[in-house]
Amino acid sequence: MGTGNRFKHQGIPEALSEAHFAKLKRKAGLPVDDVPETKKRKAQNGKPSSKTTNKATTKLNGKSNGTKAAKPIPSQISKGVKSKSKKSKPEPELDLEDISDGIGGGFSDEDMSSLDEEGGLADDFLGSDDSVYDSEGEVERKAMFSEDEDDSDAEEKLTAANIVGLSRKLDEERAEEEAADQAELQENLQTNIDVPHVLEDGTEEQQSKLLLTPDLQLLRQRISDTIRVLDDFANLSEPGTSRSEYTAQLLKDICAYYGYSEFLAEKLLNLFPPREALAFFDANETPRPIVIRLVNGLSLGATPEYLAGHYILQAASSFLPCMALAPQEGERILDMASAPGGKTTYLAALMKNTGCIFANDPSKTRSRGLIGNVHRLGVRNVIVCNYDALTFHAIDAPCTGTGVIAKDPSVKTNKTEKDFITIPHTQKQLLLGAIDSVNHAGTGGYIPNVRLVSTDIPFGKEGFTAYQGKTFDFVAKFQKIGPTPANLVKDKVEYTSRVQEEVIDKTPIVGDEKVPSQELEGGDFGGFDDEEDAEYIQRSKRNAMRKRGLDPKALEKPKAQGKAKSDSAQVKAKAKAANGGKLKTKSKA
Numbered sequence: 001m002g003t004g005n006r007f008k009h010q011g012i013p014e015a016l017s018e019a020h021f022a023k024l025k026r027k028a029g030l031p032v033d034d035v036p037e038t039k040k041r042k043a044q045n046g047k048p049s050s051k052t053t054n055k056a057t058t059k060l061n062g063k064s065n066g067t068k069a070a071k072p073i074p075s076q077i078s079k080g081v082k083s084k085s086k087k088s089k090p091e092p093e094l095d096l097e098d099i100s101d102g103i104g105g106g107f108s109d110e111d112m113s114s115l116d117e118e119g120g121l122a123d124d125f126l127g128s129d130d131s132v133y134d135s136e137g138e139v140e141r142k143a144m145f146s147e148d149e150d151d152s153d154a155e156e157k158l159t160a161a162n163i164v165g166l167s168r169k170l171d172e173e174r175a176e177e178e179a180a181d182q183a184e185l186q187e188n189l190q191t192n193i194d195v196p197h198v199l200e201d202g203t204e205e206q207q208s209k210l211l212l213t214p215d216l217q218l219l220r221q222r223i224s225d226t227i228r229v230l231d232d233f234a235n236l237s238e239p240g241t242s243r244s245e246y247t248a249q250l251l252k253d254i255c256a257y258y259g260y261s262e263f264l265a266e267k268l269l270n271l272f273p274p275r276e277a278l279a280f281f282d283a284n285e286t287p288r289p290i291v292i293r294l295v296n297g298l299s300l301g302a303t304p305e306y307l308a309g310h311y312i313l314q315a316a317s318s319f320l321p322c323m324a325l326a327p328q329e330g331e332r333i334l335d336m337a338s339a340p341g342g343k344t345t346y347l348a349a350l351m352k353n354t355g356c357i358f359a360n361d362p363s364k365t366r367s368r369g370l371i372g373n374v375h376r377l378g379v380r381n382v383i384v385c386n387y388d389a390l391t392f393h394a395i396d397a398p399c400t401g402t403g404v405i406a407k408d409p410s411v412k413t414n415k416t417e418k419d420f421i422t423i424p425h426t427q428k429q430l431l432l433g434a435i436d437s438v439n440h441a442g443t444g445g446y447i448p449n450v451r452l453v454s455t456d457i458p459f460g461k462e463g464f465t466a467y468q469g470k471t472f473d474f475v476a477k478f479q480k481i482g483p484t485p486a487n488l489v490k491d492k493v494e495y496t497s498r499v500q501e502e503v504i505d506k507t508p509i510v511g512d513e514k515v516p517s518q519e520l521e522g523g524d525f526g527g528f529d530d531e532e533d534a535e536y537i538q539r540s541k542r543n544a545m546r547k548r549g550l551d552p553k554a555l556e557k558p559k560a561q562g563k564a565k566s567d568s569a570q571v572k573a574k575a576k577a578a579n580g581g582k583l584k585t586k587s588k589a
């Protein structure tokens with residue numbers, strides 16, 4: 001990530017809302033002036049209040065902030081949506097409610113509790129989905145291709161055919177802007193040779209009061225000045241001060257100005273040089289645009305075309321990995337963490353509905369959305385399953401969610417140290433599991449030979465590729481390059497036959513013809529049966545333990561077993577009662 005244009009071009013960004021500072025004051029036990037309703041609404045960009053929360057929208061001292069809209073990130077839309085609008089008609093608010101889960105959403109995540117008990121998954125692993133837009137935390141998005149827009153600024157329509165050309169055009173425009181910015185920066189450096197006084201005077205109490213009732217323009221100015229000092233510490237720092245004093249000041253100011261927890265702000269500040277970090281914080285205040293306009297005033301999740309499965313709305317982060325994978329017709333693919341199915345359904349389209357995709361997700365709630373999308377989009381080559389992928393051997397793993405701050409500002413304050421330790425650990429485990437899965441059998445901890453290969457995506461930029469001596473790939477494609485060594489093959493055959501004895505489910509598949517589909521919890525797909533799931537989960541756990549060389553018997557405690565049996569009898573009785581005497585069945589597809 002280079003020094004952001006936004007940072008250099010936009011000047012002072014829009015200030016944070018008064019409600020945000022009122023919240024800070026309440027937390028600190030200070031009196032809060034009532035923010036009149038009308039003022040609150042004005043703070044929402046002068047537009048009627050919508051679901052937007054603490055987006056930066058108020059103007060400073062009556063001045064326009066001059067924020068320049070970021071270039072839109074292209075989203076993908078497959079086909080079938082015709083843009084039609086009347087210039088005079090006001091733009092209806094976007095409601096993408098249905099898109100995240102395809103069947104309207106509204107499910108709770110309590111079904112994940114069994115996994116939580118194991119310390120395996122936390123609930124907010126589930127919310128960090130950036131791949132398919134949904135309405136939560138939705139902010140006003142700037143629509144491209146709008147007939148209302150100034151024609152001179154109109155973008156060409158994005159199609160699969162012209163994506164490379166369009167991307168190149170954007171890169172060229174960006175390069176020109178960067179050159180202009182650089183020249184401007186040099187000019188500023190010539191004129192700004194004074195030593196700014198940015199370190200705070202006064203007691204700690206006075207200082208924290210200042211941060212709770214800040215003059216946002218001054219605060220912004222101080223942030224800029226501190227960064228200028230940090231950029232050229234030898235010449236611009238005050239005598240007798242240390243770099244860490246400036247950094248500590250910057251951290252406090254950033255928390256107050258942008259509304260971050262100190263924990264996350266510090267993490268991000270350590271990740272980038274200060275100037276780039278500021279560009280990043282600014283970028284997170286800019287709502288991401290979408291590249292489709294509304295159709296006849298209907299929300300995107302309610303158009304006939306949407307309901308008929310003609311399109312799905314996705315972010316680049318969702319479809320680029322599928323393009324990199326380049327699945328071929330007839331192949332077999334495992335998507336370990338697949339809900340709500342953005343990638344799964346796109347892969348299915350790329351494979352022309354041939355071959356087979358195993359789409360797994362451990363959240364039953366999210367799996368319902370996945371199933372809805374699979375059905376809605378007419379996908380016929382997908383088998384949906386519902387396991388914790390850590391227990392079998394996806395790359396689209398759960399993430400910390402820090403990449404979606406622009407979409408969900410709550411991330412600014414709700415991430416903790418634990419998330420930064422456990423989530424990457426889970427991601428690593430899933431990746432190792434995925435590598436093992438390539439071999440179709442457990443390998444007793446052996447990691448097959450893999451190498452990182454080109455994604456062959458002919459556009460875009462490298463982006464953020466290195467940090468503290470480590471290199472990163474936003475979309476990584478691994479290829480297995482060597483056969484499994486002979487001694488491991490032998491081990492594997494023995495191992496596999498042992499495991500197969502254990503895992504092959506020989507019970508006949510029970511059809512659900514006798515139960516009308518509408519009576520089933522999960523609709524046509526067959527619903528879920530907690531008792532049956534508990535057995536599958538136990539079995540997976542036993543397998544996982546064996547693979548790690550542990551004794552699965554450790555899982556079976558006689559006392560607990562007795563209790564489990566009586567519990568399961570109760571569950572069965574309850575399920576029967578709730579279902580008019582019939583037990584729900586589940587498709588074992």
Ligand SMILES: C[S@@+](CC[C@H](N)C(=O)[O-])C[C@H]1O[C@@H](n2cnc3c(N)ncnc32)[C@H](O)[C@@H]1O
Nearest residue numbers: 129131337338339340341342343363389396398
């Ligand atoms: C970012 S979303 C996946 C988005 C999806 N691939 C798509 O393109 O629509 C992350 C998913 O990881 C799942 N997840 C979390 N922990 C998991 C685990 N241990 N095994 C498999 N999936 C997991 C969550 O339930 C969530 O649905």
